[in-house]
Amino acid sequence: MRRVATSNNDGRDNPMGVAPQSPGLPKEVRLPWVGRRFRINPVRVAAVLFAAALTLFTSAAIAQPQQSDTWLTAERYETFHVVLPENAPEELQYAAEIFIRYWKICTNREIKATPLNEGVTNVWLGPDGITSDLLNPEDLEELGPEGYLIRTYFPSRRYRERGAREQLIISGKTPRGTLNGVFAFFRDHLGLRWLAPGKVHAPLLGYRMRHIDETYRPHFSIRESGYFDIFAQDTAIAKADLLEYRRAHGFPDTVTPVDPAAYTPVSAACCALSTPYVDSDHAPTRTFVNRVLAAAGQGARVLVTDYVENMLDPGFPFPALHALQRNLQWYDQFRISGVRIETHSNPDWQRALRPLQAYVTHSLLWDPDRAVDVLTDDFVDLYYGDAADTVREAIRRLEKAAAQPGNTLEVLRVPAWATKAVILGDAAEATPAQPKSAAKTVKLSPTGPVFSAVEGANRDDYLQHPLKTHCPPGE
Numbered sequence: 001m002r003r004v005a006t007s008n009n010d011g012r013d014n015p016m017g018v019a020p021q022s023p024g025l026p027k028e029v030r031l032p033w034v035g036r037r038f039r040i041n042p043v044r045v046a047a048v049l050f051a052a053a054l055t056l057f058t059s060a061a062i063a064q065p066q067q068s069d070t071w072l073t074a075e076r077y078e079t080f081h082v083v084l085p086e087n088a089p090e091e092l093q094y095a096a097e098i099f100i101r102y103w104k105i106c107t108n109r110e111i112k113a114t115p116l117n118e119g120v121t122n123v124w125l126g127p128d129g130i131t132s133d134l135l136n137p138e139d140l141e142e143l144g145p146e147g148y149l150i151r152t153y154f155p156s157r158r159y160r161e162r163g164a165r166e167q168l169i170i171s172g173k174t175p176r177g178t179l180n181g182v183f184a185f186f187r188d189h190l191g192l193r194w195l196a197p198g199k200v201h202a203p204l205l206g207y208r209m210r211h212i213d214e215t216y217r218p219h220f221s222i223r224e225s226g227y228f229d230i231f232a233q234d235t236a237i238a239k240a241d242l243l244e245y246r247r248a249h250g251f252p253d254t255v256t257p258v259d260p261a262a263y264t265p266v267s268a269a270c271c272a273l274s275t276p277y278v279d280s281d282h283a284p285t286r287t288f289v290n291r292v293l294a295a296a297g298q299g300a301r302v303l304v305t306d307y308v309e310n311m312l313d314p315g316f317p318f319p320a321l322h323a324l325q326r327n328l329q330w331y332d333q334f335r336i337s338g339v340r341i342e343t344h345s346n347p348d349w350q351r352a353l354r355p356l357q358a359y360v361t362h363s364l365l366w367d368p369d370r371a372v373d374v375l376t377d378d379f380v381d382l383y384y385g386d387a388a389d390t391v392r393e394a395i396r397r398l399e400k401a402a403a404q405p406g407n408t409l410e411v412l413r414v415p416a417w418a419t420k421a422v423i424l425g426d427a428a429e430a431t432p433a434q435p436k437s438a439a440k441t442v443k444l445s446p447t448g449p450v451f452s453a454v455e456g457a458n459r460d461d462y463l464q465h466p467l468k469t470h471c472p473p474g475e
Helices: 042-063 074-079 090-107 137-143 175-189 227-232 239-248 283-297 321-333 354-366 372-402 416-421 459-464 466-470
Strands: 027-030 037-040 070-073 080-083 121-125 148-153 167-171 193-196 199-201 208-210 213-216 222-225 264-267 302-307 338-342 428-430 437-443 450-456
Touching (some): 070 074, 074 090, 080 090, 090 121, 090 175, 137 148, 137 213, 148 175, 167 175, 193 372, 222 227, 222 354, 227 354, 264 283, 302 321, 321 354, 321 372, 354 372
Parallel strands (some): 080 121, 222 338, 302 338
Antiparallel strands (some): 070 208, 148 167, 193 199, 437 450
């Protein structure tokens, strides 16, 4: 935002209306209590005054360091209070429930929600009841149906003397946008991580909270993931935990209905995934890129189906998350309307690197600019526990192997080079041979994932796979 310098000079500095003297020449001043004249050089006087002011400012800064980015400190955590409008819609009630529950976990303070301004540290959820001096309604217009605004307010001394307190505003244009803002507040500012359904990492909040002033709007209007179909098949996952995980990652409660006549579908089923699509010289990948560019160039609403798993064997490790980020950023550049990530139908979602792939994929669909390495390290450390170093080493080997010339990673083929890349020491165990192929399982550690990959004569499976219909002739 451009800052414009303003002046409070309304003529009171020169109440008599006397015309100022021209600068440049020394002024002759006669002091009434001394019988002699002094010549004062205004340039020299200004320099002296500036040096004195600078010295005083520096000394004050050293003596009393300022915490200009601090909004409030821990003694105020128990004064938080959620302002929830009467007859609030279900999504706002859920947002208040999430805020109260995780605030208690992160601060060990219990707070409540009422429709009234209690004169304490109010947490405003949604625009209802917020005065225009705290939130300009125009600020919400650009957020769309899912975007949000998070803003902290610290009153001036004048208003604090009148009883005003700190305020936290989390609001979208819609209740869904406000709910997205609540999850973003805990994720981005308090360090919570929704790793998997029912698995939430919630650290304790530190002594200080910083000022926040941010807005966000998701990059894609349609975001879907096949992992939710897999989660839904696991009877050990509570429906409430699955709903919370979906909402925490910014997904709608159910699959977004899509009018086939309104969107142009494009599938990446035959692409090489270890390299960003726009950088690839793989022929089917170039065909996919040209299809996307042609549809976007015609102004069509494009819906892309992309992949982070091998569709012949979900246990095959897929080191393609950096490429996925670049691809999503490319989609965003060309205003692609929606992205659906397709997965194998195998219901064992905890197999191999599927939990990591799901977490990073869902995080990037919400915000393609998040750092993949940070997302990966967070997840590996918090989810795999004692096996974290082993899993990280497997990922490193896979990414290194995928970067070698001639090593292509495809959705419908399982290359032998990738299976060999994850074998660590003597941990590999071979299973009995199967018809037309040999299955190999790689166990990384007792608590780590199990990788399996089909090698050998899988050409028949490849040719018969339904996704082959998306590939160019001859592939």
